[in-house]
Amino acid sequence: MKKQNDASNTSLLVKEKTGTHEVKVHRRVFTEALRSVGYTNETAKFELIANSLDAGSKKIEIVYDEKENTFQIIDDGKGMSAETLFNSMSFGVDKDYGRTDTGYFGMGLKTAILNLLDIQKGLSDEQYWAEIDTFDGNEATKIVYAPFVDHLHFDVYKSDRNEIGTKITIKNTPHFLIGNLKNSIATYFSKPLMSLKSKIYVSKIKDGDILRDEVTPNDPLYRDNKELSRNYTFAVIQGSDGIEHEIRIDAVCLEEGKINRHSWDRANVDKGFTLKKSGVYIIYGDQYIETGGTLGILAQHPSQNHIRIEFTVPKELTDVFPIKFNKTKNIDNLDKNLYPKLSDLIVKLKEMYSWGLRLRSEKGLCEPEKDIVDELQKLEDKINRAAEDAGFKRPKEERGPRGSYDKSKEEVIEQPKKARIKNKKTFNIEFADLGDTGRFWFLTTEQGKFKVTMNISHPFYLNIYSEMDTNGRFYILEVLMSIAQAQYTTESDSMGDVDMTIFWDDFWGEMSRKLNHLISKR
Numbered sequence: 199m200k201k202q203n204d205a206s207n208t209s210l211l212v213k214e215k216t217g218t219h220e221v222k223v224h225r226r227v228f229t230e231a232l233r234s235v236g237y238t239n240e241t242a243k244f245e246l247i248a249n250s251l252d253a254g255s256k257k258i259e260i261v262y263d264e265k266e267n268t269f270q271i272i273d274d275g276k277g278m279s280a281e282t283l284f285n286s287m288s289f290g291v292d293k294d295y296g297r298t299d300t301g302y303f304g305m306g307l308k309t310a311i312l313n314l315l316d317i318q319k320g321l322s323d324e325q326y327w328a329e330i331d332t333f334d335g336n337e338a339t340k341i342v343y344a345p346f347v348d349h350l351h352f353d354v355y356k357s358d359r360n361e362i363g364t365k366i367t368i369k370n371t372p373h374f375l376i377g378n379l380k381n382s383i384a385t386y387f388s389k390p391l392m393s394l395k396s397k398i399y400v401s402k403i404k405d406g407d408i409l410r411d412e413v414t415p416n417d418p419l420y421r422d423n424k425e426l427s428r429n430y431t432f433a434v435i436q437g438s439d440g441i442e443h444e445i446r447i448d449a450v451c452l453e454e455g456k457i458n459r460h461s462w463d464r465a466n467v468d469k470g471f472t473l474k475k476s477g478v479y480i481i482y483g484d485q486y487i488e489t490g491g492t493l494g495i496l497a498q499h500p501s502q503n504h505i506r507i508e509f510t511v512p513k514e515l516t517d518v519f520p521i522k523f524n525k526t527k528n529i530d531n532l533d534k535n536l537y538p539k540l541s542d543l544i545v546k547l548k549e550m551y552s553w554g555l556r557l558r559s560e561k562g563l564c565e566p567e568k569d570i571v572d573e574l575q576k577l578e579d580k581i582n583r584a585a586e587d588a589g590f591k592r593p594k595e596e597r598g599p600r601g602s603y604d605k606s607k608e609e610v611i612e613q614p615k616k617a618r619i620k621n622k623k624t625f626n627i628e629f630a631d632l633g634d635t636g637r638f639w640f641l642t643t644e645q646g647k648f649k650v651t652m653n654i655s656h657p658f659y660l661n662i663y664s665e666m667d668t669n670g671r672f673y674i675l676e677v678l679m680s681i682a683q684a685q686y687t688t689e690s691d692s693m694g695d696v697d698m699t700i701f702w703d704d705f706w707g708e709m710s711r712k713l714n715h716l717i718s719k720r
Contacts, residue, residue, distance in 0.1 A: 239372055242313035243379065244386055245306045246271050246366060247398070248485060251390055253277070253364070258396060260383075262376050263403040269314060269371040274363040277334035280354075283341065287352060312345060316372040323347045325370055331357050332364040376402040376409075384416040386486045391415035418479045418486075419450045419508055420457060427451045429553050433509075433543040438517045445509050445543065449550040451557050452504040478547065481510040482519075504563070504655075505554030507547060558631065566629040566654045566664075573668060578627050581675050585624040590683050592624050593643035623647050625679055629654050641682050648682050 243260075250258045253275025261270040278286065286307045311328045323346035331340040338357035359365070380400045390396050392415045401410040420426055430448045437443060479486055511519050518539050565571075627650045632640070638656035642649045652659055663674055 239313060239374065240379070240382060242310040243269070243271075244383075244485070245310040247383065247387065248483070249307065250275055250364070251387070251396055251484070255363070255396055258398045259401065260379070260399065261401045261403065262371075262374070262379075264373070265404070267316070267319075267370045267373075269368040270365065272363065272365045274361070277362050277364055278332045278339070279334050279337055280339040282334075283330060283332055283339050287341070287343065311343065311366075311368065314368045314371050315345070316370055317346075318372070319370055321370060327369050329367040329369075330364065331359050331367075333357065333359040333362055335362050376400055380411060380413050381416075383413050385418075387413075388415035388417055388486065389481060389484050392417060418506055419448055420452075423457065425456045426453060427557055429550060431546050431549060433546040435515055435518060435543055436539050437514050439514075441514070443512055443515060445512075447507060447509045447543075447546055447550060449505060449507045449554060451554045452506060453561075453563065477506065479506065479508040481508065483513065504558060505551055507550050509543075555631075563631075565631075566659075570664060570671075571629065573671070574627060574629070577668070577672050577675055578623075578625065580672065581627075581679055582623050582625055584676070585679060585683075586622075590624050590679075591686065592622075592646055593648060593686055594646070625650055625682070627652070627675065629659075631655050639678060641685060643686075648679075648686070650678060650682060 247258060247260070250271065250273035253273060255273035255275035257274050259270075259272040261272070262268075263270075315326045315328075317326070324344055326346050327342055327344040329340065329342050332338070338359045340355040340357035340359070341352045342355065343352040383398055383400070384391070387398065391398065391413065398413040399410055400413060401408055403409075419428075428448070428450050430446060433445050433447060435443050435445060518537070625648045626644065630651050630653065632651070632653040632655060638653050638658035640651040640653075642651075652663070654660075663671055666674070
């Protein structure tokens, strides 16, 4: 066929099919693409555990053989028929999910398996495989999937399994600490564990010995603790179908001395849900998907110290919330401009933060140590003398509008000369409770002075400043006041039409987070 002669119709082509060609994808490229959908090694394990819970398992056994590099998860759930298993190994399944099911897209089993294979070992392709052995009460099925050998096929074997349930074995999995996995399971699956509907056990095989331990739930809100102060409210969220849903938001104010340590805390090292880990905890599909974050609300409302909040996202609101493909991936931000349907939720979360702050203030829980407060006045005087000797500039004092000035009406009165006032304060330093995930300090200007506020809940104060002697604390103040002076000088020398406020807020916010992470990892 030939192209139309009419120039106005040159975009209209009559096409003749000459054949079909297969689109080839290298298996390594294919598997790596699936591995990059958002799972980590830990969340891949969570996906398999969630599948077992969705299957109604009463008991889940997790076994790690360190020598053989195998990871197993064995459950007593309803098992799978051959058809169900084959569909589970397909990429994307049309399926109706229950309100508490953690699955949602029909991709979890395959991507979880791929993320549990340690490709860094550099072994031959056939040494990486996963075996699934299942019995649903009617038929037993076993498959072996070696994705780096053949990513689009798996082998089916005769199964001798006669107990209803499923056993998954991953060969050549990355090394991990079984204790850390236990702690994480206790967190993310605390809801089903607290309901006593399921029990989860973790075991490690080392040198022929089996170390087995039951996972006990870690409730972020310590609901069994009657001494803690609690509050709750409701937020209304409209789904994509136009139906309004009422979500309950629970909050607890954590108080030192009223919280018992979890049994898995060892050597007096705080881990998991400790007093200092506050924030928002979201439950989706009966599983925690966000632990300890602030959802970006902290930037607008930093005073959240020791306040822990929890709410559940119904499956009907999946499209409204910024929940990523991998349900265990953290939600970073609930910006009301990006998610206007969540505006009521954001308001209510801030109300819970404010409630906790007022409560802590009323109970006197926001005070630094008395000896450090008493010492501060002396250090402040010393740092101000040093600042004057060093020629530090004081911030310009802002004044209100003045009327016109008529010198002829001024009454001239002889005044005695005043002695020069030495050591006029350049810095006012104070402590405040600004939240354990807030900034470690704030710098403002007030009445011609720098006002420096140190956050007594930040690890910088808790782990560094308060642990030093008087000389050490003075050296820290010298550094901070020098930074304050440098910041002021930079702002003063910058172009007048440049607003540096946002820049410094972002800078010190980010530095405080990095400092928090650095100190907490020591």
